[in-house]
Amino acid sequence: MFVAWREMRGATTRFVLVGVVVALITGLVTFLSGLIGGLVQQNISAITDLPADRIVFGVPAGGNRSFEDSTVTARQADAWAQAPGVERVDAVGIGQTRLVLGDAQQSVTVFGSDLYRQYLPAGQDREDLAGAVVVPRGLAEELRADAGDRVLMGGRPHRVVVSDATQWYSHMPVVWTSLETWRDLGGTSEAVAPFATVLAVSGSGIDVEAADAAAGTESTTVRGSLSALASFTSEVGSLLLMVGLLFAISALVIGAFFNIWSMQRRGDVAVLRALGATTRRLMTDALGQALVLLVGGVVVGLALASSGALLASAGLPYVFSPLTTLAPAAITIALGLLGAAVATRSVTRIDPLVALGSNR
Structure with missing residues (x-):
């Protein structure tokens, strides 16, 4: 040197x-x-944070795997739940709407699933959650909403539960609610409303091809499912x-x-x-x-x-x-x-x- x-x-x-x-x-x-x-x-953070090994899509005839077009039925969820090696099946509904509180409003993506319970703050009463919506703290501050306030979501009032978890989907903040509440946002009866958008499946040693064939679905890993997000x-x-x-x-x-x-x-x-x-x-x-x-x-x-x-x-x-x-x-x-x-x-x-x- x-x-x-x-x-x-x-x-x-x-x-x-x-x-x-x-x-x-x-x-x-x-x-x-x-x-x-x-x-x-x-x-994609809301997708990658799902506690699942595979994401299951309902693909329309002649269509491609897509979060926007996917719809799964209760029968398909039951078929996956009965597949050997499957430990848990969570139906996840995904939709977009607005949260309104007074003069403040914000476009959000709504995830409806029983998984919303994992985002509840410590000490939250898990029994009294009918019609509640779990809102990230930053979004709650933008709306000037406190825990227990009522916000309009899909034109209907819902009680706010403030969470420290912040997630995103298609560059929109994600709020979590129950699958039943998500179905109600469509304004249709339960008999004709979609059961869910996708299924989050956990398990090991699953014969994926056999399960997809039995349920009439297409499944992939969580990382693999990101290609089904149009903008990704x-x-x-x-x-x-x-x-x-x-x-x-x-x-x-x-x-x-x-x-x-x-x-x-x-x-x-x-x-x-x-x-x-x-x-x-x-x-x-x-x-x-x-x-x-x-x-x-x-x-x-x-x-x-x-x-x-x-x-x-x-x-x-x-x-x-x-x-x-x-x-x-x-x-x-x-x-x-x-x-x-x-x-x-x-x-x-x-x-x-x-x-x-x-x-x-």
Whole structure:
């Protein structure tokens, strides 16, 4: 690293400028990754939080698996409950409506299921819950609703139960209620109202194909069911494409810099080769130089992204996690080293006598 340190001290401005570029790209990629994580959570968290191993859809003839179009019947729920290996079947109804309290109103997604009991606050009387709706605390504050207040949901009054659990579905806050209350929101009698939207099934060793055939349904894992959410695939695909392009730009910028830099130090490399320096030693020196530059730029970029996220977190969905911070940083460093290795290798393979002769 002796030569590398000397070069960095002798061309400080040049290396600082490249480090700034690396920092800006890292900050942008990291911030975008955290934003993607937040947007994804606001799209699917209510589904991924379901305590189930499989999600069962009722698919119309000639249709595709979709939360919007799925309808399951009581007969299908019974068929799954009787399948070997099934431990629990929970019917889940999903719909959209508005909560209204005075002049305040908010569009929400309603999840109707017996699973709503798990979101009740500690000490809540679980026996007196007829017609209650479990509202996340943040949404209750927006509506200026306290526990026990009555809000209009689907044009009918429902008692508010405030919960600390916050979930989202299709970028709308989720409120939980009983399956019977969810059915009443449709304004039809129980005889003609849909039984549920999907089934949340738990168990092990289930013959999935046999259970689907017996019930006339299609089932998949909880993660696999996300593709049945219309906005999920297109949203995530477009955002990941942006991140991928930024990573490609990062590799090209760093690779181009080191390619130019390697060509300019061609004479120095030739002298070192003539003095007996091995290709491995030269590559180690060059990649060490690149690593110092990349790590410095990435650290600054992470600091910029974290500061920006803290300022914007009040108004933007953002997720801080190793996947949204450390992973982009590691990928940026890896791609930068790859670009530097390709650029440096083309110079270290030159015959030293030829390189020295070309500089006379």
